[in-house]
Amino acid sequence: MTEKNIVGIAKVKHLQNKSEIEGALFNLLNQMKDRRIIKIPPKVNIIIKPNICLVRGYETGVSVDPFIVKCLVDWLLQNYDIETITIGEADATELNVEVAFKVLGWEDIFNQYPDVKLLNLTKDEYIDIDLNGLYFKNLKMSRSYIKSDFLISVGKLKTHTMTGITCNLKNLYGANPIKNKAQYHPYLDEVICDTNKVRLPDLCLIDGIIAMEGAGPVSGAPKPLGLLVVGNDAVATDYACARIMGFNPNKISHLKLAVKQKLGSTDYEVFGERIEDVRTEFELVPLWKRLAVAIYQNKFINRIPLWKKLMVRLFRA
Secondary structure, rough: OOOEEEEEEOOOOOOOOOHHHHHHHHHHHHHHOOOOOOOOOEEEEEEEEOOOOOOOOOEEEEEEEHHHHHHHHHHHHHOOOOEEEEEOOEEOOEEEEHHHHHHHHHHHHOOOOEEEEEHHHHHHOOOEEEEOOOOEEEEEEEEEHHOOOOEEEEEEEEEEOOOOOHHHHHHHHOOOOOOEEEHHHHHHHHHHHHHHHHHOOEEEEEEEEEEOOOOOOOEEEEEEEEEEEOOHHHHHHHHHHHHHHHOOHHHHHHHHHHHHHHOOOOOOOEEEEOHHHHHOOOOOOOEEEEEEEHHOOOOOHHHOOOHHHHHHHHOOO
């Protein structure tokens, strides 16, 4: 990719002020539109893939705040002639999407929108994708996900015990409709790249209003930051997020692999807040967990049933 990509960063001072959050997100998206970075033709079908990896609320730092997705949907409907918007997430090892949509307030919000539907990608019709990937040669994916005209990834600004960070690239790993995603843990970098190779996002949004540090993606501590990040390239956006979190993106293995696989660019321009002004040191994953991960990701040790069961409960991805 020779064209420089764009990453926008906004800082919200009052984390409970919904009007301020909406205004900050609208401002970022309007600037992206004015720069002709967002190009959505009429009568499109849009799919939004949020990060909902467990039935825990946004205030814990685990899941994306549905209000932020509501703001995104409102902006899209106000600015474009859209046929339908689908909000799709897939079941995971310890996630039932229908339960999450109901308990976490997604149904209450989006049942009021006639052109918006919630979809469990695991229960959608599948299509076969032939993929000369690093791990997959063939992958079954949701038809609605693959056939949509415009894909928006809405990730969470979090640390991750196995991948270092989980932002956009790791979020789209979750679009794989297979429930038992824990089986891919020994090959996580390769599987992340493959699931992004299937379908790269057209727009990226990161919810960093309440982020997570430490033993993420579900057992870390909430970190109130008041940040929103948008971008048109998943690799560039994740690189910027890693720097915001105080990490060297060149040391995040799945990011390095994604660059090698030409899934995005590390060349990007930042508007809004400067990374240097919002950069915050995130607490690292505890050493004992990093050592456990190194053992867990050993392809031979991972075959031990009792060990696998213990690690799945520990990491829950």
